[in-house]
Amino acid sequence: MTREGLIHLRRVLPVLMIAALAGGAAEKSTSPDIEHWRKAFARPDHTPEPADNPANPEKVKLGAALFEDTRLSGTGNVSCSSCHQADLSFSDGVDRHTGLDGTALDRRTPPLWNMAWGLSWFWDGRAGSIEAQAAGPIENKREMAGNLEHAIKTLGSDPLMQESFAAAFPEDPAVTRANLTKAIAAFERTLVSPETRFDQWVKGDDKALDADELSGFSLFVGKAGCVGCHQGWRFTDEAFHDIGLPSEDKGRGPILGVSAADHAFKTPSLRERVWTAPYMHDGSLATFEDVVDHYAEGIVKRPTLSADLPHTIELSEKERAQLVAFLNTLSGDDPPRPASLPPKTMTWGAPAQAVSTTTVSQKDRRFSPGAILLKVGEALRILNDDTRTHNVRVDSANTSFNSDGQNPGDTVTLGFDQPGHYDIICGIHPEMRLSVDVASAR
Ligand code: HEC
Ligand code: HEC
CATH class of the missing domain: 1.10.760.10 (Cytochrome c-like domain)
Structure with missing residues (x-):
């Protein structure tokens, strides 16, 4: 191949790759690149544990x-x-x-x-x-x-x-x-981040990611060079790198007594990071956008910079947005709550010694029963026995309450000290409605 030919190929390769990755629904994803990356990012099927501390x-x-x-x-x-x-x-x-x-x-x-x-x-x-x-x-x-x-x-x-x-x-x-x-x-060791849309794509579902997210992935493993360090299903090589943040913290260097490792920090995983801003060891970058801008134009040049960091990363506004869109696919729709954590119990207005407690279910995005009669002094317990995160809100003339995220297993126990009518909804699924009528104690 001529030199011009090679240069041309180098220039069009990333474009070809994006085309292959974003390749419409009609084409079957048989590109060797895609198969390579799907293997490289596949999740393991069990959690390792040390021989001297087996879990029970x-x-x-x-x-x-x-x-x-x-x-x-x-x-x-x-x-x-x-x-x-x-x-x-x-x-x-x-x-x-x-x-x-x-x-x-x-x-x-x-x-x-x-x-x-x-x-x-x-x-x-x-x-x-x-x-x-x-x-x-x-x-x-x-x-x-x-x-x-x-x-x-x-x-x-x-x-x-x-x-x-x-x-x-x-x-x-x-x-x-x-x-x-x-x-x-x-x-x-039980804190294992659950599958996200990206994992669906890795498992072969071509439609799990949209065109921008796929282009973002292409940049991640292509010209943006992110995969040099953020490797494998957890997106970390477990190694230490100086990525040119202005921080004075010497990081790994002093631990090893090796100045070449100054400013180097462990490559963080990128799983479930939508919830964990601000980013970096010093929390100096507020958003994914700021992180991408840092790699594109904010790197402080110094002798300890990681050899795995691309020298120049030119990214257009659109490409930066695509990288961010891809990073978002590594988190779920809600912060995951591991099954090993005890369920949360939230109480609002309910007397410590309630005369009686009525329990309402939230299975299949429905309060059931959907209407309740209570007396002042009685408690209403709303149990999330659904598979989704809900939110319990009470808005009425004289009172308002918002439970925040109510994960599967969590309960919200409410009490009312005023007779009257109350409407309870889920802020996440507002079609869920529970009507409560409270009568005076006797
Ligand atoms: C040379 C290795 C290397 C490369 C290449 C690299 N990263 Fe990183 N990344 C790191 C290290 C190390 C940190 C933590 C640095 C610190 O806190 O000092 C980090 C931090 C991050 C964080 C913040 C995570 C957190 O929880 O704080 C994000 C997001 C991120 N990188 C995304 C990217 C993207 C996107 C690219 C490609 C544009 C990229 N990285 C390229 C090594 C790398
Ligand atoms: C006051 C806040 C605070 C408390 C309390 C705290 N941590 Fe941390 N934790 C941190 C900070 C900050 C770091 C990072 C420190 C560093 O890297 O130098 C950290 C690091 C860690 C890490 C390392 C994570 C990694 O990616 O390498 C683990 C694991 C951890 N903490 C577990 C715990 C456990 C278990 C407890 C209770 C026994 C605990 N932490 C209590 C703030 C806290």
Whole structure:
């Protein structure tokens, strides 16, 4: 082939690829490129676990309870879930969480999906196992300021905890530091991000992604060079790279004592990231758009820049939007709530000692029964026994309530101190209506 021919081919290849990927419904997707990428991004069929900490349901349940237990903190009011909030994909929505000393922590709270497949933990990879990681925040003065020995004593004197530890560790039924971190780690391994539309496409459904999303994917694995680091179904190579953020944080370098690794951080997964803004180790980029702009034009040039970072990435406005459209396909429609977490219970206005409680179902996007008669002092319990996230809202002349996201398994318990008529709807599926008539107590 002539040199001109080669140059021409190089120029048209990305175009051909986009054409192949976006190739209309009529064409069958037999392009070798597509098959290659579908294999490269296929999900594994089981979650790995270490031989010395096999999961069992009691252990996972204990781990989930410890994840929310504020007794692990020195101040008695901080738990893992204070920063790793389930509704925000186990992050916290701020650039850097305010530590117990009142100043911002050094780095952003990372989401906790798919930890089981990790090779190292923390932004700089300083923890070598999830078990080892768990002790870190408990004893960190600015995070939980706890003392593990003290926490072990407190938990060890709680009969409920003694029981739970015994059930979780039948071979070694004791409240110990090792068992505590094992239980938390076993729970963390259950946090597996569910399939999204992208996975449907990977499995062969050509129509799961629209043309812009496919073009975005083409850019991701093509000229934008993202796949150089964001590889595989979790979209991370588990390696450390300096991607040219202005931050002064040296990251991996000091951990290794190797200055060539200064400013390098672990490539984050891109799963369920729609809920976890702001982005990067310092939370310095507010949106996916800002992230793409950074790669296109914001990279700070310095000797430690990763060799896997393309030297120039020229992206038009349209291409940037397509990349963002693709990134969005790696998250679900709602923040996923793992089945291993206890359901949420929300209460509003209901008396602690209700005379009686009526339960309403939300199966198949319908309140059932659809009309309820209550008396003041009685409680109404709305149970999400559906497969979708709902939202419970009461809007009337003298009262208004909004439950926020109500995930499958969650309950909202309501009480009314004024007789009258109330309409309850789901803000997400407004066709769901529940009519409540409240009579006075007698
Ligand atoms: C005060 C907020 C806060 C609390 C409380 C907290 N974390 Fe974190 N967590 C962070 C921050 C910030 C980081 C990143 C720190 C770093 O990389 O230097 C982090 C990192 C992690 C990581 C590493 C994730 C990864 O991608 O490598 C795991 C796992 C984790 N935390 C689990 C826990 C557990 C378990 C608890 C409770 C025992 C907990 N965290 C309590 C803020 C918190
Ligand atoms: C050289 C490796 C490399 C390449 C190439 C790369 N990334 Fe990244 N990406 C990283 C690293 C490392 C971070 C975290 C950097 C930090 O916090 O200091 C990151 C962070 C991100 C984040 C933020 C995730 C979060 O939770 O904070 C997004 C989104 C992202 N990259 C998307 C992309 C896109 C889109 C491209 C292509 C335009 C791309 N990346 C190219 C390594 C890379």
